[in-house]
Amino acid sequence: MNHSIDVCLSPNLIDLYDLKGKIVVVVDILRATSVMTTALAHGAKEIIPVEHLDEAKGYLTKKGYLCAAERGGQQIEGFPLDNSPFSYMDESIVGASIVITTTNGTLAIKRSEEADEILIGSFLNLSSIADYIKMQNKDVLVHCAGWKGKTNMEDTLFAGALVEKLKLSHQLGCDTPHMALTYWEAVKADLSETIANSSHAKRLNGLNITEDISFCMRIDEYQVVPKMKGDKLVAV
Numbered sequence: 001m002n003h004s005i006d007v008c009l010s011p012n013l014i015d016l017y018d019l020k021g022k023i024v025v026v027v028d029i030l031r032a033t034s035v036m037t038t039a040l041a042h043g044a045k046e047i048i049p050v051e052h053l054d055e056a057k058g059y060l061t062k063k064g065y066l067c068a069a070e071r072g073g074q075q076i077e078g079f080p081l082d083n084s085p086f087s088y089m090d091e092s093i094v095g096a097s098i099v100i101t102t103t104n105g106t107l108a109i110k111r112s113e114e115a116d117e118i119l120i121g122s123f124l125n126l127s128s129i130a131d132y133i134k135m136q137n138k139d140v141l142v143h144c145a146g147w148k149g150k151t152n153m154e155d156t157l158f159a160g161a162l163v164e165k166l167k168l169s170h171q172l173g174c175d176t177p178h179m180a181l182t183y184w185e186a187v188k189a190d191l192s193e194t195i196a197n198s199s200h201a202k203r204l205n206g207l208n209i210t211e212d213i214s215f216c217m218r219i220d221e222y223q224v225v226p227k228m229k230g231d232k233l234v235a236v
Ligand SMILES: O=C(O)[C@H](CS(=O)(=O)O)OP(=O)(O)O
Pocket: 028, 030, 031, 032, 033, 070, 071, 072, 073, 074, 083, 102, 103, 104, 105, 106, 145, 147, 200, 203, 204
């Protein structure tokens, strides 16, 4: 095993990791990276993740962009798209250039910019991400978007699921991949029930957003591998 896999549990910890030369897999299961995976699987041409709302607003008047903005789980007024995977499944998505800003996910992508490659991971494309990584000769870091700087269950569980798939090809870099793997192995049989108790699921339930949670827990729904090329996310 010449390569390693490590896990960063929050964007607030990312400065502790050297991203150079690595594949960074950004994960925000609820819901940004599940949304991005869904949009590219349904034929979007590209996705431009932006950190700040003002930057996203700048695209509203530009021709040829579909714009999405969310803060605190809710769609921002004036933006046609929200942060629900179900909004990215119809014909209007095919060939679209989508601009998106969300509370945690797009921030984690921006903070991964020093990586050699940035991939977007979710349960929806778990095996495709693992298979892609196995074909590269690189160290891997899973960057969990968490929630406003705090760690969360669902992103940590994805990290554990990816570690499980890569543990024969990549040595575990530090304690966090061991912790994530142990957690994943303990609860994977009851994933939906476990996530239902997460603070993010409770927050979304409070906003009457319920179907998104079970959809985002589906494993290998899609075969797409979203990867940053410049400032755009495309399917490779
Ligand atoms: O839309 C979401 O589910 C979240 C909002 S929050 O974390 O509940 O504030 O945004 P995301 O960037 O996808 O974590």
